[in-house]
Amino acid sequence: MTTQNTQAPLRLGIAGLGTVGAGVIKIIRSQAEQIAARSGRAVEITAVSARSKDKDRGVPLSSYAWEDDPVKLAARDDIDVFVELMGGSDGPAKAATEAALAAGKDVVTANKALLAIHGHALAAQAENNGKTIRFEAAVAGGIPVMKSLTEGLAGNEITRVMGVMNGTCNYILTRMESAGLPYAEVFEEANKLGYLEADPTLDVGGIDAGHKLALLAAVAFGTQVNFNNVALEGIDNVTIDDIRQAADMGYRIKLLGVAQMTGRGQEMRMSPCLVPAASPLGQLEGATNMVVLEGNRVGQIVLRGAGAGEGPTASAVMSDVIELARGSRIKTFGVPVDSLQSAPAAQASAPAAYYLRLSLQDKPGALAKVAAILGEAGLSIDRMRQYDHSDTPIAPVLIVTHRASREVLEAAMTGLEGTGVVEGTPVALRIEEV
Amino acid sequence: MTTQNTQAPLRLGIAGLGTVGAGVIKIIRSQAEQIAARSGRAVEITAVSARSKDKDRGVPLSSYAWEDDPVKLAARDDIDVFVELMGGSDGPAKAATEAALAAGKDVVTANKALLAIHGHALAAQAENNGKTIRFEAAVAGGIPVMKSLTEGLAGNEITRVMGVMNGTCNYILTRMESAGLPYAEVFEEANKLGYLEADPTLDVGGIDAGHKLALLAAVAFGTQVNFNNVALEGIDNVTIDDIRQAADMGYRIKLLGVAQMTGRGQEMRMSPCLVPAASPLGQLEGATNMVVLEGNRVGQIVLRGAGAGEGPTASAVMSDVIELARGSRIKTFGVPVDSLQSAPAAQASAPAAYYLRLSLQDKPGALAKVAAILGEAGLSIDRMRQYDHSDTPIAPVLIVTHRASREVLEAAMTGLEGTGVVEGTPVALRIEEV
Numbered sequence: 102m103t104t105q106n107t108q109a110p111l112r113l114g115i116a117g118l119g120t121v122g123a124g125v126i127k128i129i130r131s132q133a134e135q136i137a138a139r140s141g142r143a144v145e146i147t148a149v150s151a152r153s154k155d156k157d158r159g160v161p162l163s164s165y166a167w168e169d170d171p172v173k174l175a176a177r178d179d180i181d182v183f184v185e186l187m188g189g190s191d192g193p194a195k196a197a198t199e200a201a202l203a204a205g206k207d208v209v210t211a212n213k214a215l216l217a218i219h220g221h222a223l224a225a226q227a228e229n230n231g232k233t234i235r236f237e238a239a240v241a242g243g244i245p246v247m248k249s250l251t252e253g254l255a256g257n258e259i260t261r262v263m264g265v266m267n268g269t270c271n272y273i274l275t276r277m278e279s280a281g282l283p284y285a286e287v288f289e290e291a292n293k294l295g296y297l298e299a300d301p302t303l304d305v306g307g308i309d310a311g312h313k314l315a316l317l318a319a320v321a322f323g324t325q326v327n328f329n330n331v332a333l334e335g336i337d338n339v340t341i342d343d344i345r346q347a348a349d350m351g352y353r354i355k356l357l358g359v360a361q362m363t364g365r366g367q368e369m370r371m372s373p374c375l376v377p378a379a380s381p382l383g384q385l386e387g388a389t390n391m392v393v394l395e396g397n398r399v400g401q402i403v404l405r406g407a408g409a410g411e412g413p414t415a416s417a418v419m420s421d422v423i424e425l426a427r428g429s430r431i432k433t434f435g436v437p438v439d440s441l442q443s444a445p446a447a448q449a450s451a452p453a454a455y456y457l458r459l460s461l462q463d464k465p466g467a468l469a470k471v472a473a474i475l476g477e478a479g480l481s482i483d484r485m486r487q488y489d490h491s492d493t494p495i496a497p498v499l500i501v502t503h504r505a506s507r508e509v510l511e512a513a514m515t516g517l518e519g520t521g522v523v524e525g526t527p528v529a530l531r532i533e534e535v
Numbered sequence: 536m537t538t539q540n541t542q543a544p545l546r547l548g549i550a551g552l553g554t555v556g557a558g559v560i561k562i563i564r565s566q567a568e569q570i571a572a573r574s575g576r577a578v579e580i581t582a583v584s585a586r587s588k589d590k591d592r593g594v595p596l597s598s599y600a601w602e603d604d605p606v607k608l609a610a611r612d613d614i615d616v617f618v619e620l621m622g623g624s625d626g627p628a629k630a631a632t633e634a635a636l637a638a639g640k641d642v643v644t645a646n647k648a649l650l651a652i653h654g655h656a657l658a659a660q661a662e663n664n665g666k667t668i669r670f671e672a673a674v675a676g677g678i679p680v681m682k683s684l685t686e687g688l689a690g691n692e693i694t695r696v697m698g699v700m701n702g703t704c705n706y707i708l709t710r711m712e713s714a715g716l717p718y719a720e721v722f723e724e725a726n727k728l729g730y731l732e733a734d735p736t737l738d739v740g741g742i743d744a745g746h747k748l749a750l751l752a753a754v755a756f757g758t759q760v761n762f763n764n765v766a767l768e769g770i771d772n773v774t775i776d777d778i779r780q781a782a783d784m785g786y787r788i789k790l791l792g793v794a795q796m797t798g799r800g801q802e803m804r805m806s807p808c809l810v811p812a813a814s815p816l817g818q819l820e821g822a823t824n825m826v827v828l829e830g831n832r833v834g835q836i837v838l839r840g841a842g843a844g845e846g847p848t849a850s851a852v853m854s855d856v857i858e859l860a861r862g863s864r865i866k867t868f869g870v871p872v873d874s875l876q877s878a879p880a881a882q883a884s885a886p887a888a889y890y891l892r893l894s895l896q897d898k899p900g901a902l903a904k905v906a907a908i909l910g911e912a913g914l915s916i917d918r919m920r921q922y923d924h925s926d927t928p929i930a931p932v933l934i935v936t937h938r939a940s941r942e943v944l945e946a947a948m949t950g951l952e953g954t955g956v957v958e959g960t961p962v963a964l965r966i967e968e969v
Binding site: 244255400422428 | 841
């Protein structure tokens with residue numbers, strides 16, 4: 102222990118010099134002494150790689166070797182850790198990560214897509230080479246959630262994990278509410294502000310947040326990461342009316358991820374849900390992220406912070422780098438790859454109350470017909486409201502159901518569409534007990 | 536890495552078998568396989584010690600060696616880690632911890648008082664022997680705050696740490712508000728519920744929370760732990776009227792710890808403060824704890840969870856135990872003892888707005904006199920209210936000041952006491968920008 106400071110520096114190769122890469126370089130340059138004190142050894146950058154060598158990134162690069170090819174960078178003899186900040190589930194990010202592991206490097210990555218899809222194979226490759234992949238920055242940005250889960254709550258059986266982990270979606274939903282604007286308008290606003298990915302369905306379709314949930318679930322429950330088993334639903338069907346009605350009833354709508362093990366398999370959902378307005382999740386505003394971890398011993402732990410951005414994401418990358426510099430050797434998903442279970446997707450999600458919105462034709466007996474169909478399907482009504490519609494022949498109807506399984510709900514929804522009194526497709530949002 | 540599971544088990548000696556000790560034993564007995572998978576090796580209990588051997592603690596102890604003397608337990612050849620759960624800043628806890636370190640054991644402790652007062656010397660002793668002291672359970676119970684700070688935010692310069700870290704005080708303050716009861720009555724209630732320490736000033740005087748703040752500050756700023764430099768103020772002067780007036784103005788009163796480095800030294804305060812009702816700290820109800828960590832890169836991270844109790848505290852102890860089982864060797868306060876700075880206490884706290892409550896005699900010109908004295912002291916008034924007092928000759932007056940230094944405030948307070956129109960001692964509570 103007293104000899105740690107005589108250890109050789111930990112040498113990094115960084116691929117990808119966007120805002121996060123530049124942020125990592127800034128931290129290493131400006132806080133070198135502090136990092137060395139905390140790590141027990143110096144942390145140095147040996148080589149970097151990005152698409153364009155000439156772009157000004159606000160940080161001097163001349164003291165680092167340059168590689169055009171990230172795969173070459175990853176395998177260099179003079180690096181110990183490959184820091185992958187390129188992004189993308191395949192292509193150069195995957196090739197370079199595989200090359201790094203093959204060459205006996207540890208890997209630090211912010212790439213949720215890569216790990217959510219190829220994480221199991223990569224973890225196995227890492228373990229076979231006595232190395233590990235760290236990915237704190239891939240989930241909820243600056244919030245130390247992977248560390249809290251893998252290490253801080255290591256004495257717990259995790260019973261449930263929840264999270265609002267896409268800042269753009271939370272921005273859109275809270276902005277719709279505060280400004281009273283429709284989805285399409287706020288979507289355009291977010292686009293102009295540069296909040297959306299090049300392919301916006303990654304955000305608003307829940308894919309990005311779904312990647313994060315798949316990673317959280319694997320570590321929480323010791324299961325093989327499996328993004329395909331995440332039930333995804335985007336926020337594009339949520340209307341300003343839904344938000345207002347939910348608020349009237351004491352709820353707010355969030356793109357919420359929930360993962361838990363059930364008797365029916367592993368449940369992973371990323372979908373717009375109603376959560377109590379007074380709960381920490383309900384109170385979350387703007388682009389901030391929140392993750393809720395529940396353990397059999399610790400109860401509920403809530404973590405809140407910036408989910409994206411140069412500083413927060415670079416902070417998470419540095420946490421992993423310093424952990425490796427200290428010599429920590431935690432397995433990629435917290436336990437050996439062999440002991441990760443292959444969990445089937447839950448065939449049904451845990452029962453819940455649902456919020457339904459439907460547009461009813463103003464015909465005699467229409468409401469009775471709706472009630473009858475819900476009753477036949479076994480869906481019991483807690484509250485029902487028909488709204489004023491003097492200027493239109495279509496009546497908005499809101500229903501809050503008692504707890505029911507998803508199958509019962511879907512049977513009822515299918516029934517409604519065949520009645521001839523319901524216009525369009527009804528909207529159903531789960532009410533989550535958080 | 537692939538050979539970890541062939542390592543010898545990590546052997547624990549546990550001193551103190553109250554609820555937390557029993558909780559640790561339950562986890563180790565019921566989650567052994569999971570812990571081994573996460574640690575890379577088995578974790579076993581070799582020996583235990585407590586005051587009474589015969590007491591039923593709800594866990595079987597017959598397979599562990601028994602020691603009447605914790606000092607003997609700590610030095611046993613057949614333990615690797617000494618788990619200190621006795622409590623108390625001196626006496627057996629200190630003697631046994633020193634004996635464990637002298638015998639070359641790592642130490643895991645939940646003892647905030649011991650470390651807040653003797654932590655620097657103990658950390659030095661640990662380091663000299665190549666060992667470490669882990670104390671996740673000592674601060675904010677089940678919340679993985681030490682791990683988040685030392686490791687999760689290791690790439691940051693920490694700029695400020697805040698926390699509501701005494702569940703009993705937060706219970707009393709929120710119960711006063713929700714039930715509209717005076718302090719003395721809720722204090723008695725809490726006492727009957729067993730929420731208070733044997734010496735209740737440890738809770739309501741802010742001492743227990745102050746110990747935690749001293750530990751957080753040492754790790755956050757790389758300074759020598761120094762409980763004597765914490766400016767302490769208890770909650771016993773907070774009235775139900777203060778709570779109501781604060782609520783009227785959009786604030787709630789919390790026993791809040793704040794630590795930061797300033798140009799004037801290290802500021803550590805544990806005192807009742809007004810915080811915005813809409814902030815995460817303001818929304819914290821009941822016995823829950825919350826810690827806010829602010830870093831130059833990550834921004835603000837908020838952590839929330841149970842601050843006490845068998846399960847949460849045992850969870851934190853196990854986090855440290857599993858960390859040691861994995862072979863992690865982080866220094867006691869995050870950096871080598873030699874590099875911990877000796878920081879002088881800030882001679883003045885950062886300027887803030889203050890809430891003042893005073894009882895004014897109903898004489899002509901009394902209010903003008905108060906205003907004049909505040910003006911002379913340089914204390915500028917933001918808002919002022921005099922309340923209805925038709926049934927008494929004493930008028931309650933509330934003042935919210937503009938930002939001022941503590942010295943200006945105190946000069947004004949002293950001035951008020953000499954006016955002859957103010958009854959008793961005015962109350963001043965800081966308004967914290969969280």
